[in-house]
Amino acid sequence: MVISADREECSAGDLDVNATMDDDGVGVLRRFALTSARVALLIHRNRWRSRMKPIASIDEVTEKLAETGYVSGRALSTVVFLALKLGRPLFLEGEAGVGKTEVAKALSAMLGRRLIRLQCYEGLDSASAVYEWNFAAQMLAIRAAEARGGVGRDALGNELFTDDFLIERPLLEAMRQREGGAPVLLIDELDRTDEPFEAFLLEALSDFQVTIPELGTIRAPEPPIVILTSNRTREVHDALKRRCLYHWVDYPDFGREMEILRARAPEATEELSRQVVAFVQRLRSEDLFKKPGVAETIDWAKCLLALDAVDLGPEVIADTIGALLKYQDDIRKLEGSESRRILDEVKAELASG
Numbered sequence: 001m002v003i004s005a006d007r008e009e010c011s012a013g014d015l016d017v018n019a020t021m022d023d024d025g026v027g028v029l030r031r032f033a034l035t036s037a038r039v040a041l042l043i044h045r046n047r048w049r050s051r052m053k054p055i056a057s058i059d060e061v062t063e064k065l066a067e068t069g070y071v072s073g074r075a076l077s078t079v080v081f082l083a084l085k086l087g088r089p090l091f092l093e094g095e096a097g098v099g100k101t102e103v104a105k106a107l108s109a110m111l112g113r114r115l116i117r118l119q120c121y122e123g124l125d126s127a128s129a130v131y132e133w134n135f136a137a138q139m140l141a142i143r144a145a146e147a148r149g150g151v152g153r154d155a156l157g158n159e160l161f162t163d164d165f166l167i168e169r170p171l172l173e174a175m176r177q178r179e180g181g182a183p184v185l186l187i188d189e190l191d192r193t194d195e196p197f198e199a200f201l202l203e204a205l206s207d208f209q210v211t212i213p214e215l216g217t218i219r220a221p222e223p224p225i226v227i228l229t230s231n232r233t234r235e236v237h238d239a240l241k242r243r244c245l246y247h248w249v250d251y252p253d254f255g256r257e258m259e260i261l262r263a264r265a266p267e268a269t270e271e272l273s274r275q276v277v278a279f280v281q282r283l284r285s286e287d288l289f290k291k292p293g294v295a296e297t298i299d300w301a302k303c304l305l306a307l308d309a310v311d312l313g314p315e316v317i318a319d320t321i322g323a324l325l326k327y328q329d330d331i332r333k334l335e336g337s338e339s340r341r342i343l344d345e346v347k348a349e350l351a352s353g
């Protein structure tokens with residue numbers, strides 16, 4: 001029996017399970033409990049070591065992201081490496097569904113850090129992003145104090161504004177000390193918020209501290225690893241971009257999209273995947289309102305698999321087009337002979353190598 005935790009191994013000798021054959025029952029249990037505790041400690045120590053070990057190269061970033069199922073190109077791995085090494089926030093911009101949010105999830109898995117996500121939306125304010133006082137609990141505490149009687153106003157005030165009544169939102173959560181290192185903070189779809197929030201964020205990201213008037217200033221002991229994403233429905237202000245390392249996440253080329261499909265829809269045959277990827281890549285060159293992203297490619301492949309399709313044909317494309325295109329105008333463009341024409345061209349291209 002071999003238990004492997006990262007690089008170190010613990011063998012059957014360590015566990016000593018077989019050697020307990022002639023012990024009495026209590027001896028077996030005691031020894032098992034001791035060895036289990038030793039193994040747990042070993043695994044914990046190795047996890048800790050791997051978290052502490054800095055990523056040494058751009059290739060290592062690519063390899064470790066691949067282990068989590070994320071296929072990264074050289075340019076993306078380079079900015080991720082630099083963001084980690086220099087401790088700078090990483091700003092990822094690109095069309096919807098090209099794998100921006102997934103970078104943060106993959107990073108958190110690869111580093112063994114917690115992922116804290118702040119989903120942006122219009123009207124997002126600091127109460128939802130940083131902290132809020134739990135008014136309901138404060139009211140109950142006031143009622144209870146009144147019922148008890150004899151509590152002074154000042155004493156009650158001090159009691160009400162403590163950690164017990166504080167609701168932590170993602171930005172504050174990301175600044176708290178935690179075992180295993182700073183978390184990955186994902187500020188997702190920043191383009192959905194308004195400019196005042198952007199200005200507020202600029203300040204929060206520059207000194208990684210939050211001031212709560214009643215409690216004082218809370219400063220992150222170690223800055224979180226920050227990933228910001230934008231689908232570019234509007235331009236994000238230059239000042240914020242300047243704080244960050246920037247990368248435009250583009251649609252993958254044929255080879256990379258094949259790799260992504262192998263990682264995310266491994267049940268698909270190589271032939272079906274080639275047809276799917278070639279068809280999607282070809283669609284992206286058409287004049288569409290919303291081009292299909294990688295997410296749509298994966299979804300489509302899964303739909304085709306669920307229908308037991310082994311080969312692309314005009315009928316199955318018509319039946320499943322809703323997995324690829326989400327606007328009626330785009331779908332209409334592909335109706336009838338158009339999808340057959342594209343499919344014929346794609347198949348001819350694939351056949352000619």
Ligand SMILES: Nc1ncnc2c1ncn2[C@@H]1O[C@H](COP(=O)(O)OP(=O)(O)O)[C@@H](O)[C@H]1O
Nearest residue numbers: 069070071096097098099100101102260294295
């Ligand atoms: N490079 C990639 N490697 C692996 N999976 C990817 C990649 N890019 C996109 N995906 C897949 O596409 C889906 C959508 O990606 P997501 O990060 O949500 O897109 P975005 O945030 O850019 O809109 C993810 O669930 C992921 O499975």
Ligand SMILES: [Mg+2]
Nearest residue numbers: 100101188229
């Ligand atoms: Mg996203």
